[in-house]
Amino acid sequence: MFRLTLAQMRRSIGRLVAAGVAIVIGTAFVTATLIAGNVMTQTTNDSIAAQFADADLVVSAPDDLTASEVDALRSVPGVDAVDAVQFMYLDLSHGAKRVFQLGVPAPSDPRFEALEVVEGSMPTGPGQVSLPTAVAERLGVGIGDTVTGSRNVWDESAPDGGDYEEVRDELTVVGTTDDPYGAYAQMGGAVVVTADDVAAWQAAQAMPDEPERTYSAAMVGLAPGTDLETARAALVAASPDQAAAVTPDEHAQSQARKMTGDQDVFTYVILGFAAVALLVAALVIANTFQVLVAQRTRTLALLRAVGANRSQLARSVLTEATILGVLASVAGILLGGLLTQVALLVARGADLGVPIPATITVTPAVVLVPLLVGTLVTVVASFAPARAATRVAPLEALRPADAPSLSRGGGRVRLVVASLLTLGGLAVLGGGIWLGGTGSPEIGLLAGVAGGAVSFVGVLVGAVYWLPGVVSFVGRLLAGTGSTARLATANTLRNPRRTTATSTALLIGVTLVAMMSTGAASARTSLDAALDDQYPVDVLVATDAYGSTGDAVPDDVVRAVSGTEGVSRVVELSGATVTLLDGAEMTMHGVDPEQARGVVRTPDVLAAFAPGTVMVPEADAESWDVAEGDRLELTGPDGATLEVTAHLGAIGNGWLLDADDAKTLDPDAVVSRLWVGLDDTGDATQVVPAIQDAIVSSDTPVEVAGIAVERAAMQSVIDTILGVIVGLLAVAVVIALIGVANTLSLSVIERRRESATLRAIGLSRGQLRWMLAIEGMLIAGVGAVLGIVLGVLYGWAGAATALSVMGDVSLAVPWRDVALVLVVALVAGLVASVVPGRTAARTSPVAALAVD
Amino acid sequence: MDTTVYRPADPAPAGPPAVRARSLRKTYGTGEAAVHALDGVDVDFERGHFTAIMGPSGSGKSTLMHLLAGLDTASSGHAFIGDTEVTGLNDNALTQLRRDRVGFVFQSFNLLPMFTAEQNITLPVELANGKVDRAWFDTLVRTLGLEARLSHRPSELSGGQQQRVAIARALIAGPEVVFADEPTGNLDSRSGAEVLSFLRRSVRELGRTIIMVTHDPTAAAYADRVVLIADGRIAGDITDPTPESVLAGLDALRTLEAPGADGSAPTTSQAVRA
Incomplete structure (x- = not known):
């Protein structure tokens, strides 16, 4: 039986390799993650040990x-x-x-x-x-x-x-x-x-x-x-x-173990993405084996007729999966090791300032975990096909091979399970959003993640019931474009299970990518508002940063700052010493209200700011017993008095006066602060050091607070995290696209005689290729569109849960990313059809006459 | 857009032949190993006739049909459908030819499982972006007795019904000639007889031209004429055949063959099939 299994594998080598690639990528991912985790731990160890130098x-x-x-x-x-x-x-x-x-x-x-x-x-x-x-x-x-x-x-x-x-x-x-x-x-x-x-x-x-x-x-x-x-x-x-x-080494290890908790979490998160990639790979494998078994129906039936029993056939399929899983996992481990080694060499060449080991360390876990996981995933994925193999009746060996017939969708139990998971998950997700909105974001987020995951599993399990319907709907829209499109649609629907599995594989990756970028887009728009509140002025240049009234900012400094490239406007603030009625003395800043509104990011806060008013920080209102609209009498150092109306709201933590009012109270007030607005806060990391360089020659100590740098840093953190996550999920999308190509080539082989018949009754080569291209784009496109829709909804749910503590959540759709994903999916579907299309077009119409 | 309305060609029993072969030759392999599947065939098939090509396995009858229909390329010689030389057309021209002027009926029916009987029948016209001639469609469906079966898929039809759908599909575009390859090979004798009657009716009543390859003398007897072929050459011609006359013709072929040639026949047949 084993010899027979090997012989069958040799006959299907091309298809097995295509399926194996999915596992190779998945295990390479796992291997690379584990090795990278080890490298990080080792780097930490080494650097801690280095602090003790040559201590005994x-x-x-x-x-x-x-x-x-x-x-x-x-x-x-x-x-x-x-x-x-x-x-x-x-x-x-x-x-x-x-x-x-x-x-x-x-x-x-x-x-x-x-x-x-x-x-x-x-x-x-x-x-x-x-x-x-x-x-x-x-x-x-x-x-x-x-x-x-x-x-x-x-x-x-x-x-x-x-x-x-x-x-x-x-x-x-x-x-x-x-x-x-x-x-x-x-x-x-x-x-x-x-x-x-x-x-x-x-x-x-x-x-x-x-x-x-x-x-x-x-x-x-x-x-x-x-x-x-x-x-x-x-x-x-x-x-x-x-x-x-x-010894220092032992001490470093125990210290590192305390410190690397974070790194372990990081490794686990990345392994989570690897798990998504492997799940998608499993779908591709299951699909491939399903078709292999279908193709071998006659051989399997013949084996049954000559005395093989059911378990022998099932074992044969499982053996095949095991061999494929082991070989593909080994290849994946080698690939993962190679990639991390190359990455290490590149990192060493880039001189990151951190000593990086020259070679990767291969621990037993690095080899065994991916090997076991990869093989297990392959074998588990082949369970259903193995069961299908046992259902082949010996009689089928005697029947003439018919054209592949239509297969049914799923059973009733599956429908019930899928519905329960979807509805239950959505209910929990809804509860999570509600909790997030009512001020317990941690529990809400936990419920949201759990509910989202469960409902997504339900959606995937139930996909076989509704996904073919969507394909058929899209196909009907396309049918107007001609008979080729109608043929393609009919072909995609003839095996709803396979189409669903192929499309679902893509849907998983696309959903997660769309969810992440929607979440990030929503977070970015929501954070923008929050950042505006927190960082109302891009850059602050001050001589009075340490609480004193400060020296005058020299004119050459003002000129230097104004002349720095990337600076859009500079507003001068003079520090006036003012005494309140109760005798408390403080520094208030005088600034022209119009100019102030022009430079800050939240001009609404200063709406009431005008001559004859004082802007009081809300945080100070209570301790100074000031309310909106109160009349305050202010006294200058020389006894000049002024009655002003208090308004709540300020920029930062200083009290603001109109520039002329400040001058009236304290004629000696000098310009001690500059508010600097930038053309683009994204450039803050370059502009702020440039400002510092421009005023370095000044004798007066001047403080430059690059608030915009923090803002830019926060935005770049969001963008970087999103980029990394999308990159990691892209692996799953790539595997799924291999699945689309696989499914198409299998269809082409299955339908060889049918393609020949179509050629014989007048389908041109171009039409045949186009038909397969439409099939590919239909499967990939539907997977992508549904993935995008689900992803955007999940992304919004996540954003609503996590961000509602910060105030109003603005839900955004990352149109550019969405369009990109869709285009990639369609192009990939098209590309996936090229090779199968060429094979199919080569089929001579004579093949239609063949009996077998 | 091509909006040609497909109509049945006018029945024209007289006139030039529908299909011709001149010195048609097909050789597999080279040198010593060369096998001559067709060895210089000259034959005419008249318009409005039902002709059967008969011969033992490996005689070259299928190869002849493939070359006449433009499904395969000849080693030398010429094949014509009407005035068009089929040998030497490129793939696009051949596709066009198959759309407009040639129909096929296969041994395994080769219907598309995901389409209904009606969709299968009209498919060739749709592939050519044409309009279905409803009157002609109704005539075909009535003649073939498929009125009640149009909305069924192939899996819900019997073998005989499937083959009748296939015949309707072959005739829908009003081709000049229909090639049928062992159309009764997968049918029981009753369904087979039914299908053959329909083929004959479509020639007699609808004025079609049909060329059928078969190795069954009973099937051949439905034709107007039987062309016998052996070892890649035309070996006989029977007009108005009966099962008896066909059998007698085949017996005559066997006696012509050398006694030792029987042993090599299966090998030849394998090569030709492949």
């Missing part, structure tokens, strides 16, 4: 180590050097350029040096700093220059029992560093200052009642000749309970 041991305790506990380690015999591991974020600026960078103490021992000095040296005294080369370039400083460090210090003498106060330190750059092992690559590099400075700054930052400062770990260097195990035991003994002394 790392001591850590569950409750961290106090300074005295770290000191205790120094007296352990054989211990040469001990450094506590500590980080501190530093706010460094040079002129208008500013970075927020991780800072680490200079190591006390060369063995602990994770960074290499490129120029100059490591800091040795207070107020010295070594910068990563890239950071030095960004700030535009070299060795000997100074940078300003800003930090908050707890000031106990402040009113209300103490407050944070900003302190600036002038730090001298003494060296630039490189990070050859990527120790801090994921944090964008690390600035080095002396350990004393770190300790002093951290102590100044702490509030008096804060618990004692602790360290997550301490690096230990051993004297030459000290036995590692002995030292390890001694260190543990000298440490608090439950402490561990491990």
